Amino acid sequence: MRQFFRIALRFWSGKTRLRAWALTIAVLVFIATQTATAVGINSWNRFFFDALEKRDIGAVWSVIAWLPALVVAFSLSLSALVVSRMLLQARWREDLTSRLAGWWIADQRYYRLGFLTKRQTAPEYRIADDVRLAIEPLVEFAIGLISAAVTAATFATILWQVAGSARFMLGGTQVVIPSYMAIAAIAYAVVASLAAYLTGRPLVARIAAKNEAEALFRAEMTRLRENAESIALIKGDADERASVGENYGRVLAAWLRVIRQQGVIALVLNTNGALFPVVPLLLIAPKYLSGEVTLGAVMQVVAAFSAVQAALIWFVDNFVRLAEWFASVTRVDELVEELEALDVGTIMEGETQISFGESDDGAIHIKELSLAHSNGRVVIADATVVIELGEKVLIVGESGSGKSTLIRSLAGLWPWGSGSIQVPRGKRIAFVPQKPYLPLGDFRAVLLYPDSEIPVSEETIVAALRRCGLAYMAKRLNEEDNWDRVLSGGERQRVAFARLLIQNPDIIIMDEATSALDEDSQNSLLGLFEGELAHATVISVGHRPGLEDFHDRKITLEKRLAGAHLSSRRIGKSLWRLFRSRQPANEDEVA
CATH class of the missing domain: 3.40.50.300 (P-loop containing nucleotide triphosphate hydrolases)
Incomplete structure (x- = not known):
């Protein structure tokens, strides 16, 4: 991915750097705001369920009075984050598309590139589609990772403070596990992420092959449209139909390989989805039954555990999208390498230049x-x-x-x-x-x-x-x-x-x-x-x-x-x- 990032990161150092940094700072501010409001809602859950447990009507209405402000703050911060994220995606894609398209078109590279490589690279699709698929998810991934890190750290602190330590007897000795809920959340996330990685690793190459087959199929259809009159005059319909069918057969075969691998990944993800809401309840239930924590604390711990867990298994939830993103980045990277090879004239070893x-x-x-x-x-x-x-x-x-x-x-x-x-x-x-x-x-x-x-x-x-x-x-x-x-x-x-x-x-x-x-x-x-x-x-x-x-x-x-x-x-x-x-x-x- 080095070639891709070398040209893509110029968005923050070239003529567009002021716009790029302004949008980046805005995204970070709204991530912090959204996390702060999420913590506020988490605390509101504890106060609300504590008031319910005590059957204190006055306290219940007092807590409810804070809900509209929290909802408005959360909605506004999340909406602002979405808008700033989309603006960053659009402007970054605009910059990279302009660079690649300008590079490809200048000095007749769009013509000479066909002599550099023996395979169909479909550069127009790489610039139009793969740049979009490389930029838009990347911004979402970066925001997701930052949000996950901030959320995990914030809510792990809540777990530490609220859930406390786990104590149990083992062979006549009392064993104490400090902040056991935070440790359990991290251990669970590591196991789930490792399972997703091992089952999903082959998906990257299969998605790359699928995208390549899709691009070649589109190029074949474009060639058919551009030569429609010549084909119609010589009645080449049957041959072209067979050619299109053969090309789509390669697309279908690539898709089936992707589907099979995604079925394996889905098994891991669905198993995690079934266990996800149950694990924190099982872990905190003994403390509630012993009277060490209140119902409000249980709800707060469950919500905090879920937040930490969701943050830490970000990789699991996004593995398929990461594979698709990596495949698109690889195709953009290949185009950059071919353009650079064209500029230095490496079409034949030892050749001289006119x-x-x-x-x-x-x-x-x-x-x-x-x-x-x-x-x-x-x-x-x-x-x-x-x-x-x-x-x-x-x-x-x-x-x-x-x-x-x-x-x-x-x-x-x-x-x-x-x-x-x-x-x-x-x-x-x-x-x-x-x-x-x-x-x-x-x-x-x-x-x-x-x-x-x-x-x-x-x-x-x-x-x-x-x-x-x-x-x-x-x-x-x-x-x-x-x-x-x-x-x-x-x-x-x-x-x-x-x-x-x-x-x-x-x-x-x-x-x-x-x-x-x-x-x-x-x-x-x-x-x-x-x-x-x-x-x-x-x-x-x-x-x-x-x-x-x-x-x-x-x-x-x-x-x-x-x-x-x-x-x-x-x-x-x-x-x-x-x-x-x-x-x-x-x-x-x-x-």
Whole structure:
């Protein structure tokens, strides 16, 4: 748990420390207040039953008169404790969630993390669910432990004073056990706690396995929803049903292991529950029958014994929750370790890192670049190339030659390898993937993503839509919709080109950015690189016919056993293709 607490305890030392300490002090004050009122109610019980035993009506009503004040004080202190506890939980979770989510999202770790571990870690569920399950019970456990310690010490003193010592004859010798009720409460709690620990110890690993299976099952269902159209088109329902059933089978098996172990623990807890109210009565009964204590003292001792017992068997009552909490903490801890491993680049033993820098001449310099997969297989070996300012370069090669990996390395998403990559200083770079990301929000925000705050006129946006064959979407700029599902693959790629016109970047890096378009639409959009975006440096991956006519140079990746080799040659443009590329697409046909 060291990694978890190292980052979680920053709540009390970082920017939130004033709020954290204020809430902590408030919780401690209300714990003390609640304990004090509990002692008051315990004393009230003695006075009340003593008055009943004496049949003193005046004393009875006098004691009853104090009850409303005690009840109000107890209720207010307990309510204040609940509110302060919940505020502490919410604020602590907010701080830890912000730290982990920020860490995960920054520097594309959410993407690169998938290459670090071979198993599905489901980091989104660990941040959303396990952080909550690690923080909320922890606050309750801390309050419970503090309350238990204060309660045990306070009511043990009452037992010491009221119950006194036990005296009995053993072989003609009088044996005296001082404060026997307090000793009995401690001994009983030790036996019960030890029994709960021995029977419940295996539960921690079983709950951790159950939570892992639940997270993977949710991830499987999310994958099904995100790929619903593709699955429906190829009629993969039966296969997906079998896959979901198999995944839930693992969840069920994990749950059954937890249930079996909880059944054993329940046997211990229920036995303790049956003995709990009886033991103090049996222990104090001889003194009452001998006349050494009054009925009020009996009730006070029983209540005090129960309070001490409840405090000391806190571990027994909370063992199952402790196991669940520990499992969640372990999952958060694993995420922290994986993020740290990602930062120090420990994906492969002995690996070197790609050096990223800036160039002064406006060109992109790739020097002795070697890229490898996580299994150590070299994809590209010792590649050296210079892409000049404003040059349009097409990267081709057979499947598996490393084209997309090269694009990822230029984006800084694939730092595992060796060599260096230098990009021009102060230049804006835009990446256009095969499946552009469309965020939630109105269509205007989709077009301006990832910088929705940049000042862009309505005319500029509409002109970009018209040029990219999306004029019919101009009337929906202020509409909110799930654009990721509403727009087709071709429309999404047109949106990506409209973004380029609006944002006007200096360097454009594309990966199969026109794969969903027909040839005429592709020619029209690639014509932007001869017109409105002629100043931009373009690096694109593609294999469709006609792409060469919109580029100045072609780099071919040739697969070899030791890694793909780069070869480069200049290419020319067909005048007919160039003329066609400058003509807008037929918007009626597009619509």
